[in-house]
Amino acid sequence: MLGSLAKMVFGSANDRRLKGYRPKVAAINALEPEMVKLSAEELAARTVAFREQIAAGKSLDDLLVPAFATVREAARRVLGQRHFDVQLIGGMVLHEGAISEMRTGEGKTLVATLAAYLNALAGKGVHVVTVNDYLARRDSEWMGSIYNFLGMTTGVIVHGLDDEQRSQAYAADITYGTNNEFGFDYLRDNMKYELRQMVQRGHNYAIVDEVDSILIDEARTPLIISGPSDDKSDLYNAIDKILPRLVSADYDLDEKQRTVNLTDVGNEHMEELLREIGILTEGSLYEAANVTIVHHVNQALRAHMLFQRDKEYIVRNGEVVIIDEFTGRMMPGRRYSEGLHQALEAKEHVQVQPENVTMASITFQNYFRLYKKLAGMTGTATTEADEFHEIYNLEVVEIPTNQPVRRFDEDDEVYRTAEEKLRAITREIEAANAKFQPLLVGTTSIEKSEQLAEAMKALGYRQIDFAEPQALQKLYAAARADRPSKLFAVLNARFHEQEAYIVAEAGVPGAITIATNMAGRGTDIQLGGNVEMRVAQECANLSEGPERDAKEAEIRAEIQQFKEKALAAGGLYIIGTERHESRRIDNQLRGRSGRQGDPGRSKFFLSLKDDLMRIFGSDRMENMLVKLGLKEDEAIVHPWINKALEKAQQKVEARNFDMRKNVLKYDNVMNDQRKVVFEQRRDMMAQDSLEETIHDMRQGVVDDLVAKHIPADAYPEAWDVEGFKQGIETEFNIALPVADWAKEEGITEEDMRERLQTAADEAYAKRVEKNGPEIMRYVEKQIVLQALDHLWREHLLTLDHLRQVVGWRGMAQRDPLNEYKSEAFELFGELITRLREVTTAQLSRVEVAFEPPPSQVPSEAVAFDKGNSENATGAAFAVANSAFATPKNETMLLSSGGTTETLGVGGENSPYGKVGRNQPCPCGSGRKFKHCHGALAKSAS
Template sequence: MFGAIARKLFGNANTRVVKSLQKTVAQINALEPDLVKLSDDDLKARTPWLRDRLEKGESLDDILPDAFATVREAAKRALGQRHFDVQLMGGMVLHQGKISEMRTGEGKTLVATLAVYLNALSGKGVHVVTVNDYLASRDSEWMGRVYRFLGLSVGCIVHGLDDDERRQAYAADITYGTNNEFGFDYLRDNMKFRLEDMVQRPFNYAIVDEVDSILIDEARTPLIISGPSTDSSELYIAVNRLIPMLAAEDYDKDEKHRAVSLTEAGQERIEALLAEAGLLKTGGLYDIQNVALVHHAQQALRAHTLFQRDKDYIVKDDKVIIIDEFTGRMMEGRRYSEGLHQALEAKEEVTIQRENQTLASITFQNYFRMYPKLAGMTGTAMTEASEFGEIYGLEVVEIPTNVGVLRKDHDDEVYRKAKEKYEAIVTLIDEARSRQQPVLVGTTSIEKSELLSDFLKKKKIPHNVLNARYHEQEATIVAQAGRPGAVTIATNMAGRGTDIQLGGNVDMRIRIELADVPEGPQREERIARIRREVEEARELVRQAGGLYVIGTERHESRRIDNQLRGRSGRQGDPGASKFFLSLDDDLMRIFGSERMDGMLQRLGLKEGEAIIHPWINKALEKAQQKVEAHNFEIRKNLLKFDNVMNDQRKVVYEQRREIMDSTDLADTVKEMRHEVVSAMVGKAIPANAYAEQWDMAGLHEEVRRILALDLPVLDWQKEEGIAEPEVEERIRDTADRKYAEKVANYGPEMMRHVEKSLVLQILDQEWKDHLLQLDHLRQGINLRAYAQRDPLNEYKREAFELFETMLVRLREQVTSVLMHVEIRVSEPPPPDLFGQASVPMQEGRTDPALVMAGAAEADGAAARAAGGGDPWANTPRNALCPCGSGKKYKHCHGKLA
């Protein structure tokens, strides 16, 4: 009670922030009359003037009023749009490195121009991150008119660009692109072999559009670049045939946590089936030699019991294509990891693609936290404010709407059966159509959207279905969803980023209907007619009550429901929303529908009747909050584990950059060699050990294997008074002399090329192997909890030990290769000796690994990290190794190539 009184008197924290911005808004507005009088050239001249002020020591905050006023005037001239005062506030919040929550239809795309222009004046580059290629292209072109008018360059990163085009786009003052493209470019850059081959500049400032979708929904799925490992498609097919033979009592399924496991009876049954099929040859299913079979059986069981066709994925063109659970879009080319996608391919009897091994990986959390300044905008962020604060250090500020919201949000209607619910939805749609009111119906899956479509067809109600099957027409269908009597069925947030305008979208109609009409009086006349028609239709729809949004069930997250509601009632338009639920819905079924069903029966709820009460809404909201908290824990947990790898990734990528930047690695190579000698001597001659306890035979073998030296190590043991320092010094000096001879023989320039190329190649190979080990460690680490140990602490400790071991192996490999290397060249080395090889790779996401297929089909060679020029590249695999070891090349240094 006292809190409510205090808020009334002093306002809440958000109100105070908004109030503090109004003073600057007044300053910007005061500049407008003078800017209106400027010619276009004078307005453009303000950009160099503002840059000059920055160079003279003023801060971005100092020039903000002038910059914002300049952008507002430029937008009026280039786009015919003027920023409202609330949009100026949104721009200031973005500039401050916070999240600006603005309702759908409040013009977030235009708001971004203010902060983008201001921050681009420093010349360090600004990234605007969108959720798909369509929006990146559209916004860079649309808002690009403002930036180009003011003399700034604009680039756009979309799938399919080559490195030169990407480098040019990143060099622009402002770069638009998707979160995936930015992340993959970062990973690819850190697999390059020369600094000049890298495409990105150092990070400066990023604005993330639909920030909740990118930083929350997609944060559970790291970006992965991978290469294929061994092909085991036959095994997937064979195991897949056995799963339908299991009975329901052979496994326990937990839909809430998307988990399934075999019961004891199920283990015995699958073991018998595998043995019968000739797949289990020796021992039991859980014996060490049968680990692969356990993995295949588990993934096949998951594919059959937890994943539904047309809900989680669709089958198209001989491929299993994942459906994004948040947007309902097809995720073309993305693949589940750890063999799950192969299991789904076997289940659906399509061609099975090969599994992949991680070459590079990063989560969106750790990628976006690398920006010194980060901001975001969305219509729904307040429900996740605590997560934005805890993970990203981002504060959420709710910006008031330009015009009050007139939309009526009706209480939910709850039915006992799904059929009753759909019949009620169809009745409401029919009522709305009879008064020419457009309807947008939100569903959670393709299956549900097509089911509702069937109901509408039976009633002969014309409608558009917008889901993953038809995502190409997404923007067009959504743009026209506000026409009189239009009925549009959309999966969740399909078409996000495109406004639904009452009466229809003028620009979209002009672009489509007049695509073949040349410029001239006829075209102008038709444009005027379209404008008149849309204006008349808009008035008709407003009289009918605006856009009616219908939700066919509640989503796990309140935010997704709010986004659906927010499509109606933009900019003071009328509108309405209502959610229809049944006890068969996933959320209701998983979270206690049995109790509710019993309660509804006791209340005497008959077939076809609905219960409508605000208490139901509150109970559902609490269930949603629990699910949101659970998903937040999953993301937080993933981040804790990824932070361990992130620290190591930073070290490795920093080292790579230093190596690429260096022209001479002689000192580094020498230091590595000395550390290897010290380690091998320390191992053979333990501290405080007597001479007869020394392992000189082992030391002799190690010196021969790694350093290619045949030294009389065994004789040294007999020398009186000799100790570890003398032995180490003799080996070190001999190795240094031999290497100096090699440098003199081949020439310093050639050896510097070879050193740089091999150090980078071997570092990449070791890092790739290390990532594989971390993957394996991560998969089994939770079992440590059974031994009363904290899995995270265990992971940190073991990951550190593995990293240390990787560094030891790296030093040893580099030393060994360089000591053995023999170079045969008949002409000077090519300038791109250590240029990046063209190796097909796959880019992807995981859940914790979803994986996105790259442009090229991968083969066995791609399992190695992108390699550089190899001095022995032309050596046949079965020939003797040029190093002189006597082994075949494929068993010696061919393994490192």
């Protein structure tokens, strides 16, 4: 109560913060008359002047007011859009490194231009992160016109670009792209072998659009770059065939925790089935030798009992494609990890793809914490403010709307059964459609949206086929004729390609749009329709001139008429068919209505059979309602119901937050090691010579060998002379008279160390002289980097396995996280030791074979001169016996929990057959295939 009283007197912390921005807004407005008078050249010249001021020592904060005034004037001239005062405040919040919470339709895309321009003046690059390729391209072109007008460059990072295109995009002042692409580029950069191949130029400042979707919803699954492992498709298919033979008593299913496990009876039944098909040949299912079978059984069980087709995934073109539970979008290429995706492929009887082995990974939390300054914007962040602060140190600032919100949010209607709810929804749709009110109906899955579509068809409604050229014209014709259209559109993962068009026309009078989760759609629903979209479509074949101008004027006039009809009908009506686990998704759906002061209305229809009600509601509720006399097709409507649902949603959100925190705690352990490895890798790539590093490694191996075989202060009789001799041959490829040394009078441990060090140094010096110092410097770097990558991949796999089993340590009253930290530290120490050993052993055996240069050496190939021969224009070399040579038919999979894509390699059309991109070119040039004939083949194609 005291807190409420203080808030009434002094205002909330958010109110006080907003009040502090007002003087700067007034200063920007005061500059507007001056900006209007400037010519285009003078306005663009201000960018150069700002940069000179920064070079002279001014801070970005000093330039905020004039820079914002410049951007606002540029936007007015280029786009015909002038930033509102509240948008200026939003830009200031972004510049300060906080989250601007702005309602849908308040122009977040335009707001980002203010902070992006100001921070780009420093010349260190600004990244604007969006949720999909469509928005990245659209925003880079749309907002890029403002930056270009002011003399700045814009780049875009989307799927399918090569390294050269990515480097150019990152070199721009402002770079738009998706969260996945930015994260993958970071991982890929840290797998490169030369600095000039790296595409990113640091992490200075990022603005994350739909920040809650990216930093919270998608933060549960890490980004993973992985490579294929052994094909186990037969095992997946065999286990899948016996899964349907299990009965309900064989497993325990917990939908609330999303877990399923075999019971004791189920274990016995499963063992019988596995023996029957010849998979379990000896022992019980849970013996150590059968651990792999248990893993496959558990994943098959999850695939069948927890994952539903057309809800969590769909099958398209013979592939299992994951559906984003928060946005309803397809995520082509993304694959579930740990064999779950393969189990789903077996379940759906499509080709089972090989499992992947992790090569590099990072969580979104740790990737975005690389940025020196991070900001975000969304319509819904307040409910997750604690998580933003705890994980990212980001404050959430609620920005007031430009116009007062006039949307009316009604209490939920709760029905006993799903059938009653469906009938109530169709009645509501018919009533709203009869008065030409545009409708947006939100569903939680593809299955639910298609059920509703079938119910609509049964009432005589027809679904719009967007493949038809005149599909939307039928909707416009009905709106012109003042008659209910009886048409509806479905927006889900099946119709993903038409997303922007479906959303854009959802505000036409009489339009009915059924959509799965509206989060992050990126396209405004404007009452009457979207002018730009209609002009682009209907004037596409008209060239500039009077005819096109007349058509455009006609479209604008009609949309204005449509808008007046939609306003008269009460604005956009939002119907929710089910509550989502997260309040944010429900708020995002509601937020589609009532943009820029338009009227609107929203209501959710629920049933006791809905997942949220069934899993988190009371089991006694239905019986109680029957006793109270609730009749069929009657609904309960009460604010208490809303409160109860909100508490259920809060429970789910808290559980999901705990899951994300748990993921982060474990990833933080790996992140510390990742930073060390990646930093060391960059340092080594930047050095011209690793001679000193190689010497230190060799010295470390000598110390390890001595410590292992010669105990401290022990007599020679206690030394492991034979083991020492074998270790020297293995590590240094030299034979030394160790047994004779050990017989010498007064020989000490230190004497042995010095002799071995001298012999190893001399042997390596001879190898360097034989192969040529310049070539050996190059070979050293390649072998160290390849060895590090190989061992780092093995280390990640070991940490994955450790993490899967370390939870059982809790049974012994030991903290699993502390156990993980301790063992991960020991494993990292072993990695460093192994790196020394492997590198030393490889370099002690390296042979460089010189061959005549080919008739046509690519101009960019580096020539290594041998001796002083003037006729030797180049020399090719090959590293023999390398344990890390890239295999032929190389493919690399990129996965985000696992998003998957294939990197280009030497293909079937290459004159040399399939050659790995990092292998030496078969032509003998000494270059990697991708820089030699691989590059030539690519340019030729």
